Amino acid sequence: MTLTHRRAPAGGDGASLRRRDFLRGTGVAALGACVPRPREPAGPTGPTGPASVPTGAAARWPPFSAGVTIDAASGVNVVWPDDMVERLNAARVVVDLAHGAQRTIHDGIAASKAPALISHTGCRALSDLPRCTPDAELRMLADKGGVAGMIFWPYLRTDTQPMAIDLIRHIEHAIQVAGEDHVGLGSDTSVAPVDRAGTFEHDNRAMVADMVDQGIFARGRPADLYMFLPDLNVADRYERIGALLSARGHSDARIAKILGGNFARVLREGWG
Secondary structure, rough: EEEEEOOOOOOOOOOHHHHHHHHHHHOOOOEEEEOOOOOEEEEEOOOOHHHHHHOHHHHOOHHHHHHEEEEOOOOOOOOOOOOHHHHHOOOOOOOEEOOOOOHHHHHHHHHOOOOOEEEEEEEOOOOOOOEEEEEHHHHHHHHOOOOOEEEEOOOHHHOOOOOOOHHHHHHHHHHHHHHHHHEEEOOOOOOOOOOOOOOOOHHHHHHHHHHHHOOOOOOOOOOOOOOOOOHHOOOHHHHHHHHHHHHHHHHHHHHHHHHHHHHHHHHHHHHO
């Protein structure tokens, strides 16, 4: 669940806190910050680079603990209460930093007293895109006990369609950087295989073209880019991922952590 903010008044957004309390009361136990449009990650940099960020007051970037992000589409300062992360920790709501820019992720990890998540991301060392996380923040997340979930989206590559082997490479790089206790899977896709019948291919091309126009994907990516890994578009994809990791020498214990054990640990610790 993400808590989305727009045009919040300087000094805090009481409505955001009320929404947090309401959602927690209904059983929501993990929250993340995002801006209203998918054009750029929450924070001061996005696919179009620092030049896209407003100048002047909107460009002054306080730490995450001060609760400020930038709506890159409108140039509006979006302000959280100063103690939002502390309040989320106190309410035993797990902080999810997916969709954050590098500074947002860095400061979110620093502000949280409990292990945080980057629920769906990739490794920027392998794919230099804003939705992927740099090594420094992966290590920082691990040092605080958190977990990064490797995404199945085209962010795993900067050029062609990612496949299962690209996911494996990101998993293995994250293990090397952060350790096997801090890596998981964050597919950001449906559990069931995607049905590519009917108008799917036409509709998918239209969606990819729109995402390119928005700057989410660079021009030159395949027109039929899929938001899933084609060779894992099967019901038993997680068994196949486990088999791929096993064939590359990863132990059963490590694979169990990656397939869900690490996320379960963070949620247990966060929820108490």
